[in-house]
Structure formats: C-alpha cells, structure tokens
Amino acid sequence: MMSGNYDYGGYPPPQYRRAPAPSGGGGARAAGCLLLLCAWPLMWVVLPVVAAGALAYAGYSVYVYLARLASALGLGSAPYPAWLAPPPGRATGTAEPAYTHYLFGPALADLRHVARTALPAPWQACRNHRFRVLGDTRTGNAAWLSAPFGRLIVMAMFAGVTGGYLAVATLYALQVATVAALTAVVAATGLVLRGADSALRRVKGIRTSCPSCHLRVRRPSYECAAPGCGRRHRDVRPGRHGVVRRRCGCGALLPTLVLAGGGGRMRAHCPHCGEPMSRGVGTVPEIVIPVLGAATTGKTRLMTALVMGLVEGPAGHGARSEFADEQSENAYRGLAGKLRAGVHTWKTIRVKDAPLRAYTLRVSPPRGSPRLLHVFDAPGELVGASELLRELRYIRAARTFLFTLDPLSVDVVWDSLPAADRAGYARLRSDMATDFVFGQLLQNIEGLGVPLAKARLAVALTKDDLVRHCEALEGVGRDSDDIRRWLEGPAGLDGVVRAMRRHFAEVRFFRTSSWLDSGEIDAGVLDLSGWLLAREGLRVHHSP
Numbered sequence: 001m002m003s004g005n006y007d008y009g010g011y012p013p014p015q016y017r018r019a020p021a022p023s024g025g026g027g028a029r030a031a032g033c034l035l036l037l038c039a040w041p042l043m044w045v046v047l048p049v050v051a052a053g054a055l056a057y058a059g060y061s062v063y064v065y066l067a068r069l070a071s072a073l074g075l076g077s078a079p080y081p082a083w084l085a086p087p088p089g090r091a092t093g094t095a096e097p098a099y100t101h102y103l104f105g106p107a108l109a110d111l112r113h114v115a116r117t118a119l120p121a122p123w124q125a126c127r128n129h130r131f132r133v134l135g136d137t138r139t140g141n142a143a144w145l146s147a148p149f150g151r152l153i154v155m156a157m158f159a160g161v162t163g164g165y166l167a168v169a170t171l172y173a174l175q176v177a178t179v180a181a182l183t184a185v186v187a188a189t190g191l192v193l194r195g196a197d198s199a200l201r202r203v204k205g206i207r208t209s210c211p212s213c214h215l216r217v218r219r220p221s222y223e224c225a226a227p228g229c230g231r232r233h234r235d236v237r238p239g240r241h242g243v244v245r246r247r248c249g250c251g252a253l254l255p256t257l258v259l260a261g262g263g264g265r266m267r268a269h270c271p272h273c274g275e276p277m278s279r280g281v282g283t284v285p286e287i288v289i290p291v292l293g294a295a296t297t298g299k300t301r302l303m304t305a306l307v308m309g310l311v312e313g314p315a316g317h318g319a320r321s322e323f324a325d326e327q328s329e330n331a332y333r334g335l336a337g338k339l340r341a342g343v344h345t346w347k348t349i350r351v352k353d354a355p356l357r358a359y360t361l362r363v364s365p366p367r368g369s370p371r372l373l374h375v376f377d378a379p380g381e382l383v384g385a386s387e388l389l390r391e392l393r394y395i396r397a398a399r400t401f402l403f404t405l406d407p408l409s410v411d412v413v414w415d416s417l418p419a420a421d422r423a424g425y426a427r428l429r430s431d432m433a434t435d436f437v438f439g440q441l442l443q444n445i446e447g448l449g450v451p452l453a454k455a456r457l458a459v460a461l462t463k464d465d466l467v468r469h470c471e472a473l474e475g476v477g478r479d480s481d482d483i484r485r486w487l488e489g490p491a492g493l494d495g496v497v498r499a500m501r502r503h504f505a506e507v508r509f510f511r512t513s514s515w516l517d518s519g520e521i522d523a524g525v526l527d528l529s530g531w532l533l534a535r536e537g538l539r540v541h542h543s544p
Contacts, residue, residue, distance in 0.1 A: 057157050061122035061164025065171070068118035073110060082106075082113035087249040090231065091221075097231040098254075099247045103183040104240040111176060122168055126161040190238040193257065197237060204369070205285045207397060211325070211358040211374055212275035214394035220268035220282055226252035232269060258282050278324035278360040278372055286372045287536045288358075288397045292441050293404030294432035295379070298462035301514035302404060303377050304335040306529050307359055309521045310373075315529035316363065317540035324360040324372055332359065340516060358394070367539040396448050400456045400535055401504075402528075403438065406430040407467045410491050416472040425466060435496050442503060456535050457504040459483075460528060465513040476511075478524060483509035506535070 067076065074081035084106055088095050100106060208217040224231045229250040236246065238256045245253045254266065268277040291299045309315020311322065311332075323329035358374040365371075376394055407413045408429040414422065446452060461483065467473055476486045487509070488494040500507045508531060512524035530542030 051156075057126070057159075057161050058164035058167065061126070061161050062167055062171075064121045065118050065164075065168040068121040069114055072114045072117050080117065082109045084109060089249065091234045096233055096235070096241055097224075097249045098233060098241040099249070101186070101240055101242050101246075103179065103186050107179045107183065111179060114172065114175070119168065119172060122161050122165050126157055186243055190243045193238040193243065197257065201282075206282065207286060208277075208282050209286065209288065209374075209394060209397050210270040210273060210275065210277060211360050211394075213270060213273040214392065215270070215272045216397070217270055217272070217277070217281075219271070220277055221271050222254070222258075222266040222268055224248045224250060224252055224254060225266050226250050234271060236266075276325060276327075278328075278362070280324065280362060280370075280372065284362075284370050284372055286374060286397070287363075287400070288374045288376070288394055289400055289402055289532060290376045290378060290392070290395050290398050291402045291404065292378050294406070294409075294430045294434075294437040296428065296430040297404040297406040297409075298514060299377050299404045300335065301339065302402075302460060302462055302512060302525070303359065303375055304332065304339050305512075305514040305516075305521055305525045307332055307361065307375065308336055308339065309525055309529055310361060310363065313521050313526075315521060315526050317526075317530045317533065317542040319363050319365040319533060319538060319540050321361045321363045321373075324362045327357055328359045328361070331357075339514065340519070363533065363538060365533075365538040365540055368537075371536070371538060393448070395445055396450060398450065399454065400458065400532060401445070402458045402460060402532070403441070404460050404462050405434055407461050407463060407470075407473070409434060410472075410493070412490055412492065413467055413470055413472045416470050417467075421466075428463070428466075434493055438496050438499065442499065446503075452503045453505055455504055456506045457500055457508075458528060458532060459500065459507065459509045460512045460524075461510065462512055462514065464511045464522070464524060465515045465517075468511075468513075478511050478527070480509045483511060 070076040071078050071080045072082065073079075087097050087099055090097055208220065209215065210217050219235055219237070221232045221234045222236050223229075224233070226248065229248060229252065231248055231250065233246070233248070233254065236254060236256050236258065238244070241247075242254075242256050244256060246256055248254055268279075268281045269275065270277055291303050293299050306315065310319075323332070358376045361373045361375075363371050363373050374394070376392070378392055406429065408425055409432070414429070417425070442452075472490060473486070476482055484497060484507075488497050497507075510524050510528045510531075512528055513522040514525070515522070530540060533540045534542050
C-alpha cells in the first residue's frame, strides 16, 4: 500500500515550484534605480535654472516689446514712427488743411504700425538668441558637456518668451482698448459740443448771411490767423480735426468753438462766393435792414446819415457801433466826406454781375448782447424790373424794412413850390410814382417768402430840408400819426398807406433830412435810427 505522498514523477508539488526569473532582469532594475538616485539631486539644480531663465526671457520679451513700441511711437533713441500724410495746402473734397486729431486717424495707424513692428519683436529676439546659444554650445572640446546646457537654455528661452508674449499681447490689447475708449469719449464730447453750439445759435437767434452774395451761410469758412498762412478751413466745428482746438497745416492752433470767442480771432469768408465776411460773423445775431425806394429818393444819403449817427453821433442812443469790415468802412468814408461838404452823392448803380454789398456795423447796446447790423442800399433801377429785384436775396432775412418816399414826387408838394425852386430841384426829383414803386416792392417781397404779417415798415419822407417850409406841409409835425394823416389826405396816397398797414404788422412814418445842420444830424434821422434799433430788440435809450 502506498503512502500518502503522491508520485509527481520526481518533481516537487506545484505549491513548492518557483516562477522562472527573466534573464538579466536584476541588473536593469538596479541600473534604473541608480540613475534615479543620481538624477534626483540634479533636478533640484536644473529646474531652478530653467525657471530663472524663463523669467529672465519673459522680462526681456516685455522689455524688447516696450522698446520697439517706443520706437514705433516716435520716442527713444531710434524713433521709427508710422508715416502719416501731411494735410493738404487747401480744402479739397472732404479734406481740410488741418491735421487730423490723433484719436481719429493717427492712433489707428500707430496701432497697425505697432502690430507690424513691436508685436513680433520678442519672437525675433528669441530666434536670434537660439541660433547663437546652440551655435556656441555645440563647438569646442567640451561640447559633450555644454550642449545639454545649451538645450536647457533654449527650453528656458521658449518657455519665457511664451509667457512674455502673453504679457505683451495683454499690453497690446490694453492699448487697443484704451485707444477705443478714449476715441469714444472724445467723439461723444465733440458731438455734445456740436449740439451745444447749434442749440446756442438757435437760442440766440443767430442766422448768418453773406453781405456780398446775400446767400444764407450755415457755416462760414475761416482763414488761419497765423501770419503768412492764409489757409481756409471750411468747417472748424469740433470733429475729427480737433475738439476744442485744431492744428492748421502751418502748425498754428485754431479754436473750434466760434461762439466761445474763437470766431473773433479768425477772418471769415463766404463758402459760396469766397468774399470776406464781417468780423464776429456767426457769433452774434444779425439784423438786416433793406433800404428800398425808387431812384433819386435819397436812399444813399439817408443810409449814410444813419451810419454816421451810429458810428460818430448820438444815433445809437447809448449803443456803441463800429465797422465790422474794411469794405464798409472804406465805402462810408467816401460818402461821409460828401455829406459833410454839403454836396450831392452819386446814386447807387448796379454793376453787372457784381452783388450789392451791405454796410455792416457791430452794434453793442448798453445792456444785452451785441448785434451785427447789415444795411443794404438797393439801386432804385431794380424797382421797375421784377426779375432783377428778386436777386436781392438778403430781403428774405429782413424783418424790418425802410422805404424812402421823396416828397418832391408828391404832386401837391411839387405844385406848391415856387417856380425857381422847381427849376433847381428838377434833377433831384424822383420821377416814379410812389404807388407803383411800393406795389412792385410789395409783390417781390412777398414772392421771396418774407412773412410780412410779422415784419415792420419804416417810411422815411426824405429831403425834408428842401420842403419843410413848403405850403403843402404846413402844420404837419414830426409825429407818425400826423405824417400818416397827411399822406392819406392832402398827399393823395391813401391807397399806399392802406396797403402798408394791411400787409405789415407795424408801420411808422418819419420826416428826415440827410443834410447836416452845423455838423449836427437831423432829429428825424436820430428818431428813425432809435426806432429801428429798438424794434430789433436792442436795449437802447430810445422810446419810440
């Protein structure tokens, strides 16, 4: 009988067998452990070196970017700014002879220039350093030792430049955001200032018209005030060329806020005809007084006497007046000399294709804001030709009209004069009927769209020095109602007076003389000027 042990054929039981060990396995494991033990202290040396190199190259990347940024903006020792086209010498198309505001053009050019030159600078510097480091560490007797360090430096370099470029990209994004925010703020400020300028003009009732071509001018062109420049800027309002000030192509700074006093330092020109406009145009309200009447009614002399009283005499009734342009002053000097000499003035003649220019005064009342006063002397020859009378476009801006009536043209007055006086006054007498003249004027004024229901009419009986002692005017005083009753009665002009009172909101009559009495201006002229100024809203010392 067999024992309890089973026969396994000479082999030990399975529970006592060992798995065969791989050949050489013990040596490899030992080598790996030895390498790990040797490299572990080295890692504590390499990692700080790589980290320090990465930080150094990150800072260097930011430095290179900032240096190139300063150069792109025209700063530093090697400036390389973006090229910008200079402003044109004169306004052409939409271009103005002024530099564009930095935020509305040059800033965008600078951002593009920075993107082309400064943003790639960190990568360019890294690439150059990489070639230099690898080239220096792969040569020499100890290349087997320096080459690994070169690769470590390159690794640190790329890590640092990657982090630095993220910082550079953030800086550029902040720059773009800052420029965009500032542009939005400045643009909004410009729009607010433009709106305030328009609102202030509306509140003050400022309406501008050219004293030469008589067209409505929304915005005058302004000439640069710098000596020898002469560049004309079509629109100086706050905008892409400047918010508070703009820089002319000559380098001079010009104000953009005309109502804030800037318009007085620049010479204004009409954008339609190019003629110079009055000083201060567009900054104060304007008054337009057309002097209308037939030829030889004394319009020119009466207008000269009015201007003389405003500038040199008491006709301003406390207001101070001065000429607003050289053309007005030069024209006045010639006529005023004739008025003082007591000689007749020439009648106003319309030159072919030449617009009629106004006398323009700046009138500053004792209280309130100043005004520009335009007084137009329309040639009497235009009255008989409606197609020519309609060329007087300045009438559209008028709300007070001055109509001259020659008493010598009234038959009752002419017949009552002695024969010797009639012979001497024959060349001074207007030969056009008053009712025809006023009818033509009324028709054309209405045709030009003037709201006569809101307009005023001053009727001046001229040449009072010649007829004041006439029998036909005996007992007629200087009061407006006395003159009106005489015109409606003995003078036989009741139809004209009714038409005046029916169409105009207010009509007032004056007896005037343009001849100086011992150098003094006629009282009727003074009364007429005071009424005109007071009715146009100027606070003068006059009670009409």
